[in-house]
Amino acid sequence: MPSENKPAIAQGQKSKPEPAIVVSHVSMLFKRAKDEATSVKELLVRAVRGQNHYEMFKALDDINLTIQKGEVVGIIGTNGSGKSTLLKIISGALIPTRGKVLVDRKSVQLLTLGTGFDPELTGRENVYLNGAIIGYPKSFIDQKYRAIVQFAELEGFMEEKVRNYSSGMVSRLGFAIATIRDTPEILILDEVLSVGDMFFRQKSEARIREMIHGGSTVLMVSHSTSVIQANCSRAVWIEKGRLRADGNPKEVCRAYETLKEM
Amino acid sequence: MIDAQQGKQYAFVIRQLTARELKRKYARSYLGIIWSVLNPLLSMVVLSLIFSQLFRRSIENYPIYYLTGNILWQAFTGATNASMTSLVDNKMLLLKVKFPMELFILTRVYTALINLGYSLIAYVIMLFVFQVSPKWTMLFSPLIILFLFLFSLGISYMLATAYVFFGDVKHLYTVLLTIWMYCSAIFYPVEQLQGIIRVVIWNNPLYTFIHCMRKAVMMGALPERIEWFQMLFWSLGVYAIGSLIFQKNRNRIMQKL
Numbered sequence: 001m002p003s004e005n006k007p008a009i010a011q012g013q014k015s016k017p018e019p020a021i022v023v024s025h026v027s028m029l030f031k032r033a034k035d036e037a038t039s040v041k042e043l044l045v046r047a048v049r050g051q052n053h054y055e056m057f058k059a060l061d062d063i064n065l066t067i068q069k070g071e072v073v074g075i076i077g078t079n080g081s082g083k084s085t086l087l088k089i090i091s092g093a094l095i096p097t098r099g100k101v102l103v104d105r106k107s108v109q110l111l112t113l114g115t116g117f118d119p120e121l122t123g124r125e126n127v128y129l130n131g132a133i134i135g136y137p138k139s140f141i142d143q144k145y146r147a148i149v150q151f152a153e154l155e156g157f158m159e160e161k162v163r164n165y166s167s168g169m170v171s172r173l174g175f176a177i178a179t180i181r182d183t184p185e186i187l188i189l190d191e192v193l194s195v196g197d198m199f200f201r202q203k204s205e206a207r208i209r210e211m212i213h214g215g216s217t218v219l220m221v222s223h224s225t226s227v228i229q230a231n232c233s234r235a236v237w238i239e240k241g242r243l244r245a246d247g248n249p250k251e252v253c254r255a256y257e258t259l260k261e262m
Numbered sequence: 263m264i265d266a267q268q269g270k271q272y273a274f275v276i277r278q279l280t281a282r283e284l285k286r287k288y289a290r291s292y293l294g295i296i297w298s299v300l301n302p303l304l305s306m307v308v309l310s311l312i313f314s315q316l317f318r319r320s321i322e323n324y325p326i327y328y329l330t331g332n333i334l335w336q337a338f339t340g341a342t343n344a345s346m347t348s349l350v351d352n353k354m355l356l357l358k359v360k361f362p363m364e365l366f367i368l369t370r371v372y373t374a375l376i377n378l379g380y381s382l383i384a385y386v387i388m389l390f391v392f393q394v395s396p397k398w399t400m401l402f403s404p405l406i407i408l409f410l411f412l413f414s415l416g417i418s419y420m421l422a423t424a425y426v427f428f429g430d431v432k433h434l435y436t437v438l439l440t441i442w443m444y445c446s447a448i449f450y451p452v453e454q455l456q457g458i459i460r461v462v463i464w465n466n467p468l469y470t471f472i473h474c475m476r477k478a479v480m481m482g483a484l485p486e487r488i489e490w491f492q493m494l495f496w497s498l499g500v501y502a503i504g505s506l507i508f509q510k511n512r513n514r515i516m517q518k519l
Contacts, residue, residue, distance in 0.1 A: 095513050118286065
């Protein structure tokens with residue numbers, strides 16, 4: 001076991017460029033009742049009988065990761081391996097049980113699809129709602145509204161309720177809203193690059209590349225090793241909460257694929 | 263710690279979320295927001311028809327007596343019921359937001375306040391219809407509503423936190439609300455009651471809000487010193503406890519969601 005009180009930036013000092021994200025010794029424990037009481041009555045009954053057994057579930061186990069500015073890092077791993085937990089910790093939605101994350105939260109943009117849309121509202125209303133939620137001021141949305149609609153290819157649909165949109169249309173709109181701002185410094189993509197038809201996918205990958213070119217640090221999660229190999233400069237493999245491999249995307253993906261085949 | 267720009271952004275978010283709540287609520291109805299005005303009016307008519315004869319001697323201007331209690335009660339239950347589920351409803355959003363999650367709770371309570379505003383239109387119309395003369399004490403009613411708002415917010419914090427861990431809270435609260443309603447003297451006169459129930463009612467914060475509102479509007483009287491104290495005590499106290507509970511459990515809520 002590595003000691004807990006190592007200096008936080010120890011890893012970042014190896015290379016010259018400034019680190020954008022430093023994850024040091026991060027562990028995440030979830031207290032999980034073996035079979036959880038979901039009602040007050042159950043809880044009381046068990047408390048009286050002393051039956052509230054908890055087991056600690058380690059979602060992340062001592063993860064160390066330093067990401068330099070301008071790197072494009074792909075994270076792979078099977079379902080439930082802790083990928084999204086790590087993203088949530090980096091974006092600040094969760095606070096880790098142990099360890100530290102150094103990152104400028106203001107410049108982090110987490111992009112997940114299909115969230116934050118209200119089916120009962122029109123496309124236009126959703127642009128404003130979603131924009132407000134991810135932190136755009138009203139003036140900015142007013143100004144960029146047309147560009148968003150254009151990018152999403154939804155001209156003529158904006159006064160319709162999102163309930164009537166196809167799932168591809170919804171993800172296009174989500175993607176357009178989230179990426180309209182001038183290259184956030186740190187972009188976190190959660191399974192984003194596999195939506196829409198082939199043409200939109202090309203377009204969105206081009207947009208992501210544009211952002212990468214503009215100096216964004218990108219962290220993406222994907223099940224598809226081909227997406228990661230095509231877009232990333234580095235890959236990280238997380239399995240059962242532990243860091244299994246870190247390095248060249250081709251090698252990491254190959255190692256991951258051999259495990260899957262077993 | 264919240265700078266002006268951030269505050270402005272939060273206000274924008276609350277406006278957007280509130281607009282969503284209101285649009286959703288009336289998404290499939292033709293009359294839309296007018297229901298917020300019609301609803302209290304219709305229930306007032308019904309209750310007045312039933313009870314006017316019964317309480318004729320003891321309550322002057324029964325429809326207004328009832329309506330005053332009812333709109334405040336509706337605002338309170340609307341706010342707390344809606345915000346109880348707010349965190350769970352917005353689970354997906356919570357994971358990508360960059361603002362504190364109490365904004366979701368605040369939004370639901372604020373939405374109820376806006377609804378109360380519409381109901382007050384109906385209320386004012388009825389004041390004219392029943393020839394309640396304007397009084398300067400009516401100017402204090404916004405203050406009473408502010409106290410009610412804080413009180414509701416505090417309760418909402420507690421309920422929203424509890425609901426994340428136990429779904430049953432919703433059903434329990436429905437039962438509790440029924441008891442609470444009967445103890446708030448919304449549609450009956452309180453003077454006839456004796457004994458323990460009278461004590462309960464006098465110490466019921468909602469009754470205090472309603473009672474002070476009735477006095478200000480119908481009798482032109484200000485709350486007495488003890489009533490000011492009660493209102494301050496309940497609204498600030500409950501608000502403080504509610505937000506404390508919420509803050510303490512913030513991290514556990516995120517994990518549970």
